[in-house]
Amino acid sequence: MKILVTGGAGYIGSVMARYFLDQGDTVTVLDNLSRGYLDAVPQGAIFVQGEISDLPKYFTETNQFDAVVHMAAHSRVEESVSNPELYWHNNVIGTIKLLDGMRKLEIPKLVFASTAAVYGRAGQSPITEDTPPNPLNTYGMTKLTMDMAIASEAQAHGLSAASLRFFNVTGAYRGAGERHNPETHLIPTALKSIVEGRVIKIFGSDYPTPDGTCIRDYIHVVDLALAAKLALEKMKSSNHNIFNLGNGDGFSNLEVIDAIKNVTGKTPKVEFAPRRQGDAPSLVASSKKIRQELGWVPTKPDLEEMILDLWNFENRH
Numbered sequence: 001m002k003i004l005v006t007g008g009a010g011y012i013g014s015v016m017a018r019y020f021l022d023q024g025d026t027v028t029v030l031d032n033l034s035r036g037y038l039d040a041v042p043q044g045a046i047f048v049q050g051e052i053s054d055l056p057k058y059f060t061e062t063n064q065f066d067a068v069v070h071m072a073a074h075s076r077v078e079e080s081v082s083n084p085e086l087y088w089h090n091n092v093i094g095t096i097k098l099l100d101g102m103r104k105l106e107i108p109k110l111v112f113a114s115t116a117a118v119y120g121r122a123g124q125s126p127i128t129e130d131t132p133p134n135p136l137n138t139y140g141m142t143k144l145t146m147d148m149a150i151a152s153e154a155q156a157h158g159l160s161a162a163s164l165r166f167f168n169v170t171g172a173y174r175g176a177g178e179r180h181n182p183e184t185h186l187i188p189t190a191l192k193s194i195v196e197g198r199v200i201k202i203f204g205s206d207y208p209t210p211d212g213t214c215i216r217d218y219i220h221v222v223d224l225a226l227a228a229k230l231a232l233e234k235m236k237s238s239n240h241n242i243f244n245l246g247n248g249d250g251f252s253n254l255e256v257i258d259a260i261k262n263v264t265g266k267t268p269k270v271e272f273a274p275r276r277q278g279d280a281p282s283l284v285a286s287s288k289k290i291r292q293e294l295g296w297v298p299t300k301p302d303l304e305e306m307i308l309d310l311w312n313f314e315n316r317h
Contacts, residue, residue, distance in 0.1 A: 001025045001232065004065045004107070006052050006098070007072030008045065009036025012113065012169060012221060014176040016069055018042045019225035022174075028065070030058065031072065040176060052094045055101025067109035067232050068102055070095065073143070076184055077117070080138035081277050091142035092149075099153050109235060110150065111228045114163040114242070116217070116283045118144040125250070126217075126286035129165075129242050136280060147242065154240035161239070162231035164224065167246035167285045171220040171306040177313030186253060187218075187307060190260050190268040191314050200268055202253045204275035207282075213253035215282040217246035220300035220309070230294040243294070246285025247301045256303070263307045 003020050007013035008029030013036070017027045027045040030052065041047045050058050052072050059065070073091045074080070080087045095112075102110065117140030118133045135141045146163075153159045170178070170187045178188040186202075193200045205212045227245055235241065251259070261267045290296045300306060 001066045002064065003067050003069055003232070004028045004030060005045075005069045005071060006030045007036065007070070009033055009038060009040050010071060011176070011178045011180070012224060013071035014040040014042065015173045015221045016071060016225045016228060017045050018174050018176055019222060020069075020229065021045060023229060035074070035180075037179060040179070042174075042176070053097035055098060056104050059105055062106040064105060065107045067111065068098070068107055069111045069228055069232075070098065071113045073113065075115070075139060077137050077139050077279065078184065078276055080142070084138040087138045087142045092145050095146045096149060099149065102159070103157055108158070108160055108237070109232055110159060110161040111231050112146065112150055112161065112163045114147055114165040115140060115143045116165055116167040116244070116246070116285065118147070118165065119280070119283065121280050122283070125282060126246075126248055126284045127244060128286045129244055129289055137277070151240040154238055158238045159240070160235040160237050161241070162235055163240070163242045164227055164231065165242060165244045166224060167217040167219055167244070167283060169221050169224060170218055171222065171300065171309040172313035173222045173225070173309070175313070175316075177310055186256055187260065187310060188314070190257060191264070191307075191311055193268050194260075194264060194266045195314065198269070199271050201273040202270055203273050203279065205272040207275075209252055209281055211252050211254050214279060215250040215252050215284065217248065217250050217284045218303055218306060219246050219298065220306045223298040223300060226299065227290060227294070227296050230296055234294055241293075243290035244285040244287055245290065246287055247298055248285060248287060250282060250284035251303060259303050260307055263304050263311055
């Protein structure tokens with residue numbers, strides 16, 4: 001399969017690109033390098049530096065690609081609250097123009113990186129795809145808007161599409177791991193704090209959870225790539241499907257800190273800070289739908305194994 005990965009110089013995108021290459025696919029990466037790293041693009045992939053809004057500028061042949069795997073988006077919750085216009089412009093307008101370009105180039109399939117943030121404070125646990133969306137921040141709002149735009153595109157123009165609603169992603173794969181700047185995710189922040197001897201902040205200690213800290217469902221990044229590959233192989237024309245991607249187990253922030261201690265033998269130094277605006281108390285996925293419809297089964301469901309993979313990546317870098 002000939003696959004174009006947008007955002008393929010970022011964390012999840014670079015893992016997707018590596019995974020597809022390992023499956024024998026031909027991979028092209030499109031990234032503007034505003035938040036990605038050129039050295040994250042795997043050997044064997046064709047790299048094009050550019051914008052998702054200008055697809056026909058870089059690719060002129062129709063049927064050049066069998067699919068687009070769209071991983072290019074801004075994704076920092078706090079930034080989306082303080083600078084919403086950046087997110088509406090980059091995430092939504094950029095994706096609309098990407099869909100226009102796909103139509104012109106006659107690219108028939110799309111896998112889109114959606115997010116659990118669309119659910120906000122979900123009234124049920126685990127969260128299913130039928131849970132009513134209620135995003136609490138601009139990031140979640142933009143992703144939900146893109147889900148709806150893709151559904152309209154599929155209905156009107158025959159696009160085959162799947163939105164994968166990721167819960168908390170961690171782990172590393174074949175030399176690709178998290179390198180956000182600034183880093184806002186708990187696990188890589190805690191691992192870096194061990195190396196650098198810094199204190200890390202846990203935002204909120206008064207949530208309605210057993211230990212007062214947020215609960216999240218963690219999934220290994222390689223299992224996202226597996227889900228994307230299955231979706232590409234099994235999706236149908238003129239159809240847009242939504243799948244939640246998580247392990248179905250929730251871990252509080254303090255439980256994650258304990259798991260990091262077990263993996264590394266070192267205890268991160270923690271201090272509590274006020275809640276972050278836009279954070280939900282608990283987000284735990286039901287992945288029953290993708291298991292039943294696509295046969296997806298996570299290959300690395302253990303939290304400590306996920307942490308170990310990322311810890312090994314951090315030590316190498």
